Amino acid sequence: IYGYAGSMLRIDLSNNKITTTPLKEELVEEYVGGRGFTAKILYDENPPNVHPFSPDNIFVVAMGPLSGHMLPSSGKTHFATKSPATGGYGDSNMGGHFGVTMKYAGYDVMILKGKAEKRSYILIDDDKVTIVDAEKYWGKGSAEIEEAMKKELGDEFQILTIGPAGENLVNFACISHDFGRQAGRIGIGAVLGSKNIKAIAVRGTKGIPVFDPALLLEKGKKMYADLRKKPGFTGWTPQGTAGITDWCNNVGALPTRNFQKSSCDYAEKINGQAVLKELKITDKGCFSCPTPCGKYGHAKTKIGDAYVEGPEYETLSLLGSNCDISNIHDIAYLNYICDELGLDTCSAGVVLSFAFECYEKGLLSKEEVGMDIKFGDFDSAVYLLRHIAEREGIGNVLAEGVRGAAETIGKGSDVFAIHVKGLEWTGYESRNAPGMMLGYMTADIGAHHGRCWVLGNDVAGSAVVGNVNDLISGEQNANQLPKAKHEHVVPIVLKSQHIRPAFDIIGTCRLQFMEIGLETSYYEDVFYAITGRKFSWVELETLSEKLWHLNRMYNVREINDFGRKYDYPPKRFYTEPIPDGPNKGHFVAFDAIEEMLDNYYDGRGWDRNGIPTRETLEKFDLNL
Ligand code: SF4
Numbered sequence: 001i002y003g004y005a006g007s008m009l010r011i012d013l014s015n016n017k018i019t020t021t022p023l024k025e026e027l028v029e030e031y032v033g034g035r036g037f038t039a040k041i042l043y044d045e046n047p048p049n050v051h052p053f054s055p056d057n058i059f060v061v062a063m064g065p066l067s068g069h070m071l072p073s074s075g076k077t078h079f080a081t082k083s084p085a086t087g088g089y090g091d092s093n094m095g096g097h098f099g100v101t102m103k104y105a106g107y108d109v110m111i112l113k114g115k116a117e118k119r120s121y122i123l124i125d126d127d128k129v130t131i132v133d134a135e136k137y138w139g140k141g142s143a144e145i146e147e148a149m150k151k152e153l154g155d156e157f158q159i160l161t162i163g164p165a166g167e168n169l170v171n172f173a174c175i176s177h178d179f180g181r182q183a184g185r186i187g188i189g190a191v192l193g194s195k196n197i198k199a200i201a202v203r204g205t206k207g208i209p210v211f212d213p214a215l216l217l218e219k220g221k222k223m224y225a226d227l228r229k230k231p232g233f234t235g236w237t238p239q240g241t242a243g244i245t246d247w248c249n250n251v252g253a254l255p256t257r258n259f260q261k262s263s264c265d266y267a268e269k270i271n272g273q274a275v276l277k278e279l280k281i282t283d284k285g286c287f288s289c290p291t292p293c294g295k296y297g298h299a300k301t302k303i304g305d306a307y308v309e310g311p312e313y314e315t316l317s318l319l320g321s322n323c324d325i326s327n328i329h330d331i332a333y334l335n336y337i338c339d340e341l342g343l344d345t346c347s348a349g350v351v352l353s354f355a356f357e358c359y360e361k362g363l364l365s366k367e368e369v370g371m372d373i374k375f376g377d378f379d380s381a382v383y384l385l386r387h388i389a390e391r392e393g394i395g396n397v398l399a400e401g402v403r404g405a406a407e408t409i410g411k412g413s414d415v416f417a418i419h420v421k422g423l424e425w426t427g428y429e430s431r432n433a434p435g436m437m438l439g440y441m442t443a444d445i446g447a448h449h450g451r452c453w454v455l456g457n458d459v460a461g462s463a464v465v466g467n468v469n470d471l472i473s474g475e476q477n478a479n480q481l482p483k484a485k486h487e488h489v490v491p492i493v494l495k496s497q498h499i500r501p502a503f504d505i506i507g508t509c510r511l512q513f514m515e516i517g518l519e520t521s522y523y524e525d526v527f528y529a530i531t532g533r534k535f536s537w538v539e540l541e542t543l544s545e546k547l548w549h550l551n552r553m554y555n556v557r558e559i560n561d562f563g564r565k566y567d568y569p570p571k572r573f574y575t576e577p578i579p580d581g582p583n584k585g586h587f588v589a590f591d592a593i594e595e596m597l598d599n600y601y602d603g604r605g606w607d608r609n610g611i612p613t614r615e616t617l618e619k620f621d622l623n624l
Helices: 025-031 034-045 098-105 142-153 188-194 213-229 240-251 272-279 313-323 328-341 345-360 378-390 394-398 401-409 434-442 455-460 483-499 502-506 520-531 537-558 590-604 614-619
Strands: 007-012 017-022 059-063 077-082 089-094 109-113 120-125 128-133 158-161 175-177 181-183 197-203 280-284 294-301 304-309
Touching: 007 128, 025 034, 034 059, 034 077, 034 089, 034 109, 034 502, 034 537, 059 098, 059 188, 077 098, 077 188, 089 175, 089 181, 089 537, 098 120, 098 158, 098 197, 142 158, 142 175, 142 197, 142 328, 175 188, 188 197, 213 520, 240 272, 240 294, 240 313, 272 280, 272 294, 272 328, 294 328, 304 328, 313 328, 313 345, 328 345, 328 378, 345 378, 345 394, 345 401, 378 394, 394 401, 434 455, 434 483, 434 590, 483 537, 483 590, 502 537, 520 537, 537 614
Parallel strands: 007 109, 120 197
Antiparallel strands: 007 017, 059 077, 059 109, 077 089, 120 128, 158 175, 158 197, 175 181, 280 294, 294 304
């Protein structure tokens, strides 16, 4: 099949059974690649109600048709499994060079199931696939073993690793790769840990068949050339995502002190300029990327120094202002610790800030924690991260994530446990941004910005959204709000929810489209040149929409009593006005949240409990 490596690799770790089968044409036809493949395979092949850490929970890796071709940023890899963080559909996307190398080894999809008898890693060398003893690597940090494995196997091997957090089944353990790239959020590293798999190493030396190589060369060159001419091209790279920090602070979207506040008075110390001046050594990018957003730098702290990729915006906001840590070197070092331990920095930041607030409010004692902890204290953060990764003491409680920790701690702590569906909220305070809030509330994997980003519309009060201040009640007067404006939030949220994850289907980074403005026609042109299939942008968005229904049904199947109640934001966001800063007094009233959800469900074709109707499923050919 043009554009694809052509094979699916299946590894049953329980009995060392390794099989390769041809990539199914009907899967390609209907689900195209990447996120499309993982969603369909997880729904069809994962046993209903399987525990995330059961050997039967499958772990799927898939690449898209554009992955591995010399096009701007065409090196994304998609992962999916049942999430230990949410108990529902979980997926994650990662840059670097792993996925393209899997394709060069001959595989578009890899499905792991079972559990290795001994601590192991998977070695894929083109057609030769073996399970190798990894006892000597167990307990080691992610980059540490990536370096050691490269020394042992050769630099041309691309390596995924988990850190101690994954080994110890921390609910927000991630996978690391390429010395600083992660597949994070939903606890995917813990699922590998539960299978006794410390790493996956791959070398690939084959080619990928292309329908019209000359046309691909022509279109690919034009894609690069035109991207370079875009006004945003040179502006994006120097600071990467950290460049957004000042804007977020100015508009009141920078989470501060566990989302108690939406701005801080030290943003200039932790912004993109601070990354540039204090930390950065060089830019670092993924496969074939002309706009490298990674910043490789050197952090120096009182407990040591470290080379680290980052921090990018999410890490700056969640391990920085949200924990009230204002020293850029300290934040970067916490980033490094998370990377070595294999912890998702977004969830880790929210978990730490939750613990600080619990302690400040007297809901956790010194005896329970093991030391005095407080906002703004680097030592407290280091202590907690290490205990979480080892599941020691209070770390064992926090390793469950804020939803689980609030259930254990009780005493009303659920009000400020900032998550949706069990996944911690990422770096955008949304009490001034109902569209962004709705996007987080309804995301299939829980509160993650990768599914929807409409903060710009919210803040601008654009023609689509209307005046954002009219949408927000400081006095719970939602009934007085203009109904039409609530309805206007839904179309932009739906559009964003379809477009952003669409890139996870084709296997490219979305940044060149979302942030720099590369036109959709380029993707249509290269898709045709690679696959010989005319696949329009509209068809891609329609497939992306279909996956929302499929993944929603996965959650309906897997989560007991799943429905509307899983779509509410944390209580803080509809009960506590922002205390100061640019949006002082704002919050989204509960009535307004209910109204937005009703409108969203109508827009999706779901019933008032948020379940896709039979008519909707049939419209999208989902016979579930
Ligand atoms: Fe990777 Fe950043 Fe380039 Fe996207 S923009 S491909 S995430 S380096």
